[in-house]
Amino acid sequence: MKTNDMTKMTYRDAIRLGITEEMRLDRDVIFLGEDIGVYGGAFGVSKGLLEEFGEERILDTPISEGAIVGTAVGAATTGLRPVCEIMFMDFITLGLDALVNQGAKMRYMFGGQSQVPMVLRLPAGSGAGGAAQHSQSLEAWLCHVPGLKVVTPSTPAQAKGLIKAAIRDNNPVCFIEHKMLYDSVGLVPLDEEYTLEIGKTIVERPGKDVTIVAYGTTLAKAIEAADFLEEEGIRVEILNPLTLYPMDMKPIIESVIKTGCLIVAHEATKTGGVGGEIVARVVESEAFDYLTAPIVRLGGLDVPIPFNQELESAAVPQRNDFVHSVYRLLNRE
Amino acid sequence: MIELSEELLLRMYYKMNQARFFEEKLGELEEKGQVHGTVHLAMGQEAAGVMACLALEEGDLVSLSHRGHAQAIGFGLDVNLMMAECLGKETGYCKGKGGSMHIADVENGNLGANGVVGGGFGLSCGAALTQKYQKTGKVVLCFAGDGATDTGSFHESLNLASIWKLPVVFFIENNQYGMSNPVENHMNVENISDRSEAYNIPGLTIDGNDFLDVYNTVTKALRYARAGKGPVLIEAITYRFSGHSKSDKQLYREEQEVKEWRKKDPLLKMKEYLRENRIFTEKQIQKMENEAIISIEQAVEFAKKSPSPQLDTILADVYA
Ligand SMILES: Cc1ncc(C[n+]2csc(CCOP(=O)(O)OP(=O)(O)O)c2C)c(N)n1
Ligand SMILES: [Mg+2]
Numbered sequence: 001m002k003t004n005d006m007t008k009m010t011y012r013d014a015i016r017l018g019i020t021e022e023m024r025l026d027r028d029v030i031f032l033g034e035d036i037g038v039y040g041g042a043f044g045v046s047k048g049l050l051e052e053f054g055e056e057r058i059l060d061t062p063i064s065e066g067a068i069v070g071t072a073v074g075a076a077t078t079g080l081r082p083v084c085e086i087m088f089m090d091f092i093t094l095g096l097d098a099l100v101n102q103g104a105k106m107r108y109m110f111g112g113q114s115q116v117p118m119v120l121r122l123p124a125g126s127g128a129g130g131a132a133q134h135s136q137s138l139e140a141w142l143c144h145v146p147g148l149k150v151v152t153p154s155t156p157a158q159a160k161g162l163i164k165a166a167i168r169d170n171n172p173v174c175f176i177e178h179k180m181l182y183d184s185v186g187l188v189p190l191d192e193e194y195t196l197e198i199g200k201t202i203v204e205r206p207g208k209d210v211t212i213v214a215y216g217t218t219l220a221k222a223i224e225a226a227d228f229l230e231e232e233g234i235r236v237e238i239l240n241p242l243t244l245y246p247m248d249m250k251p252i253i254e255s256v257i258k259t260g261c262l263i264v265a266h267e268a269t270k271t272g273g274v275g276g277e278i279v280a281r282v283v284e285s286e287a288f289d290y291l292t293a294p295i296v297r298l299g300g301l302d303v304p305i306p307f308n309q310e311l312e313s314a315a316v317p318q319r320n321d322f323v324h325s326v327y328r329l330l331n332r333e
Numbered sequence: 334m335i336e337l338s339e340e341l342l343l344r345m346y347y348k349m350n351q352a353r354f355f356e357e358k359l360g361e362l363e364e365k366g367q368v369h370g371t372v373h374l375a376m377g378q379e380a381a382g383v384m385a386c387l388a389l390e391e392g393d394l395v396s397l398s399h400r401g402h403a404q405a406i407g408f409g410l411d412v413n414l415m416m417a418e419c420l421g422k423e424t425g426y427c428k429g430k431g432g433s434m435h436i437a438d439v440e441n442g443n444l445g446a447n448g449v450v451g452g453g454f455g456l457s458c459g460a461a462l463t464q465k466y467q468k469t470g471k472v473v474l475c476f477a478g479d480g481a482t483d484t485g486s487f488h489e490s491l492n493l494a495s496i497w498k499l500p501v502v503f504f505i506e507n508n509q510y511g512m513s514n515p516v517e518n519h520m521n522v523e524n525i526s527d528r529s530e531a532y533n534i535p536g537l538t539i540d541g542n543d544f545l546d547v548y549n550t551v552t553k554a555l556r557y558a559r560a561g562k563g564p565v566l567i568e569a570i571t572y573r574f575s576g577h578s579k580s581d582k583q584l585y586r587e588e589q590e591v592k593e594w595r596k597k598d599p600l601l602k603m604k605e606y607l608r609e610n611r612i613f614t615e616k617q618i619q620k621m622e623n624e625a626i627i628s629i630e631q632a633v634e635f636a637k638k639s640p641s642p643q644l645d646t647i648l649a650d651v652y653a
Contacts, residue, residue: 034512035512035514037513038584038585039513039584039585040584042512060514060518062483062511062514062520063450063451063480063484063511063519064483066485067485090449094486128370128371129369129370129371129432131430131432131434131435132430132431132435132448133434133435133447133448133449133452134371134434134448301647302651303648304651306429306430306642307369307370307421307427307431307432307435308421308430308641308642309369309421310641311429311642311644311647314644315647
């Protein structure tokens, strides 16, 4: 269906719509994971899919992440296009051998013979009181593995566009969803051919004074901060690296050349985080000469996510961290 | 038959009730939005969780599942500190950093409840290795659910425990579902205990709602493991009355099924036993129940009055 129509829907519904459309278009797309059938997925993403596609394509698995990912790799190399739901990103640890040592490397080490078109959906992030084993943002690990692609949508439209692109991609794509975004609402294109190109960083909000690079719920906090700062006449430019790996640096470098100030931010722990890589690439580039102040890196504290609600929110960057960082960069404090 | 003293029976009944009331209260608090995050209730599974722990000797260790409140109460944890942890308070077992899913009392041998399904199997092997190495004569009791026996970790751990003859008892609460997935869909063996055959260790299936069956079987299994004969796998057949968690709409099971199982409520079964055998007067039974309720009400009060952790504790305890 080709259309210019847009409809308001949640991030959750947008992911489901993307998967549904791709499953209708391509019989090779199958979906596997724990409790994705009758239960509809722990976060409700797969609700109704069993009714439409049946047990042959919506595969409720035992609690066996190693087998889920391994099966997906094997199915992908032999002609199917599996989408997997790992109930919480934290449990990708149990599927990492299949992903990192098998799926990610196969094509290269076999001299380009195989392709592994699969998607791992990974609900990540804190805020829901899941504590240390249900709240992690482990994207940096995945960004350290050539052969994988890592994408993360921050709005419903991005969610639909990226999940479709991920399913169509011929490589293993880790699709990171932030669980605090599932209920967020936005306009989503209904066009079946609407996809978002993997490997693109986008400008979420144009500005001129300070560049912020952020994604996930951290992006929403950056936008709130930018709204607030705009009332004071400060115009923040916000970039969203929809693909974390391999990352499109060009728009970031261009933005830093324009503003001279850079803040990178994410919920994942700061040490070894994706932000550090962005910073390194900026200072390696021609943008280095344009920097007018030290770069600011906002990230999660280097601690496991604590259960207590106040501690939990103190563990990750908040709106005010952006505001203060911008003030500091512009010497307004 | 193992002799049960009146004092022990009293403790059993009291703890079963404590476990039930603890979760009823916690469920209520959750309904009111006063609990951050998720809690997994084990109502209906008290005989399994509580009795298995009551069979332990002083100094034995446990690894708890994510559905671990009854297990923890059976092991002797303080309900005040448990409730405080569930509410994220400084006075809780983990200083508010763990919550319901991670209640631990390591010093006293509770190695912790586990948020990762199957996460306890390997840990239990390791803890059992320590006992064997240090010749402590202690045994590790490892709790998990039916769904957890589908993990690779379960199979690797049972194999390892078997070849090394580790003093560990794997206690599986088969409550018929791994979240929404019924046992008959998620595994292809009739009994989970059949899985023991692959590792050449004893495997037993028991009525997990029968306090005596649980107590007696675990007692024997612990004796076996303690004697250096190696691990034992026990499958306790039981049922959870509530949903997997708050957000579970329970579309995968019929209400009738829940009703049928409620008739086999382990608390009712134990009460019947006490009545039939005229072990305690009706008044004594009532008194025990009341005392259990009061202990939980006090726990809620304690937890609510307790302070939240100071913000600066956020950086504490990452490293030893
Ligand atoms: C490795 C892993 N995968 C998935 C989950 C999500 N999860 C939590 S409990 C659960 C079901 C566990 O079933 P079972 O072992 O039978 O225990 P029960 O909940 O019935 O007590 C699932 C899938 C998890 N916590 N860990
Ligand atoms: Mg179960």
